[in-house]
Amino acid sequence: MNRTKAVRILITLLSIAAFLPLLYGxxxxxxxxxxxxxxxxxxxxVDFRMEPEGLRFEQGKLILSxxxxxxxxxxxxxxxxxxxLYSNGIAVATGSLEKPVLSRPNSTEELKIxxxxxxxxxxxxxxxxxxxxxxxxxxxRVPVEIRG
Amino acid sequence: MIDIKINFFGIxxxxxxxxxILSNKPWWILRGGEGIFYAAVSPFNVKIEILGRPVIVxxxxxxxxxxxxxxxxxxxxxxxxxFLAEKEWSRPMIGFKGLMLPILFLVGLIISLEFVKNMGIAxxxxxxxxxxxxxxxxxxxxxxxxxxxxxxxxxxxALLAGIISVLxxxxxxxx
Numbered sequence: 001m002n003r004t005k006a007v008r009i010l011i012t013l014l015s016i017a018a019f020l021p022l023l024y025g026x027x028x029x030x031x032x033x034x035x036x037x038x039x040x041x042x043x044x045x046v047d048f049r050m051e052p053e054g055l056r057f058e059q060g061k062l063i064l065s066x067x068x069x070x071x072x073x074x075x076x077x078x079x080x081x082x083x084x085l086y087s088n089g090i091a092v093a094t095g096s097l098e099k100p101v102l103s104r105p106n107s108t109e110e111l112k113i114x115x116x117x118x119x120x121x122x123x124x125x126x127x128x129x130x131x132x133x134x135x136x137x138x139x140x141r142v143p144v145e146i147r148g
Numbered sequence: 149m150i151d152i153k154i155n156f157f158g159i160x161x162x163x164x165x166x167x168x169i170l171s172n173k174p175w176w177i178l179r180g181g182e183g184i185f186y187a188a189v190s191p192f193n194v195k196i197e198i199l200g201r202p203v204i205v206x207x208x209x210x211x212x213x214x215x216x217x218x219x220x221x222x223x224x225x226x227x228x229x230x231f232l233a234e235k236e237w238s239r240p241m242i243g244f245k246g247l248m249l250p251i252l253f254l255v256g257l258i259i260s261l262e263f264v265k266n267m268g269i270a271x272x273x274x275x276x277x278x279x280x281x282x283x284x285x286x287x288x289x290x291x292x293x294x295x296x297x298x299x300x301x302x303x304x305x306a307l308l309a310g311i312i313s314v315l316x317x318x319x320x321x322x323x
Binding site: 002003004006007008011014015017018019020021022024025026029035036037038039040041042043044074135136137138139140141142143 | 180181182183184198199200201202203204205206207209210211213214217218221225235236237238239240241243286287288289290291292293294
């Protein structure tokens with residue numbers, strides 16, 4: 001056997017040996033390829049609760065106060081909240097968030113919804129709309145339904 | 149006077165290969181928002197995070213180790229073969245595995261991005277973009293994430309090392 005051939009064989013053997021970690025991995029997982037390919041991920045808890053506190057007049061404006069509780073692990077900034085208030089299924093008023101609110105994990109904040117046009121004050125709050133939340137630089141649009 | 153024939157291209161290519169293996173820097177980066185998601189990918193290391201939490205695929209670690217050992221072997225044999233250019237038996241030491249890896253990496257990345265696209269997530273290979281994704285919960289939660297994807301300078305260095313290793317292979321054949 002000439003030297004060139006010997007070198008070629010040696011390099012081929014070493015190249016095959018480089019795949020040993022893959023064989024070791026397969027062996028560690030009892031040759032269960034599915035287990036080796038399955039991603040594992042534990043997402044952080046995301047849990048926001050909205051509860052209406054009631055309607056009140058503040059500086060000549062009708063304000064719908066909503067208690068926002070962040071029970072999750074992620075900080076979020078409520079940048080907008082547009083709602084329509086209903087009374088017995090009929091739209092009676094619309095409102096939007098007065099100013100952005102930063103919601104930190106395990107904290108409760110008040111969301112002030114300024115009611116801009118109303119044709120009556122509902123006795124029971126039923127609001128539907130959507131909220132715009134900034135989470136880690138991403139804008140999230142979430143439909144909301146508030147009853148109370 | 150001592151006349152030693154060396155393969156200059158091989159030495160340069162192997163040193164570049166050693167650099168890209170040992171620097172352990174990503175070849176491709178995908179970043180969304182301010183920590184919504186992050187991926188730093190190279191054949192030797194893959195790091196994926198969603199909402200600041202790691203995503204772990206067990207096989208990736210073993211694949212990275214295999215790629216690292218293969219490239220260390222390729223770089224070592226090329227360096228040795230380059231100094232032994234005069235010896236005929238050094239020819240098999242100079243290969244172009246160095247070029248295969250950046251090409252396979254790019255092909256793999258394009259295939260992966262096409263696969264992700266079929267899942268409704270369109271991510272370009274390079275550039276800034278807004279990633280729109282609808283989470284099918286309730287009436288649907290729509291997310292818009294300013295994102296950026298890029299091939300890093302380390303990828304281009306790896307490609308350059310690969311091209312130089314092909315030149316080294318030609319040089320070794322001719323000598």
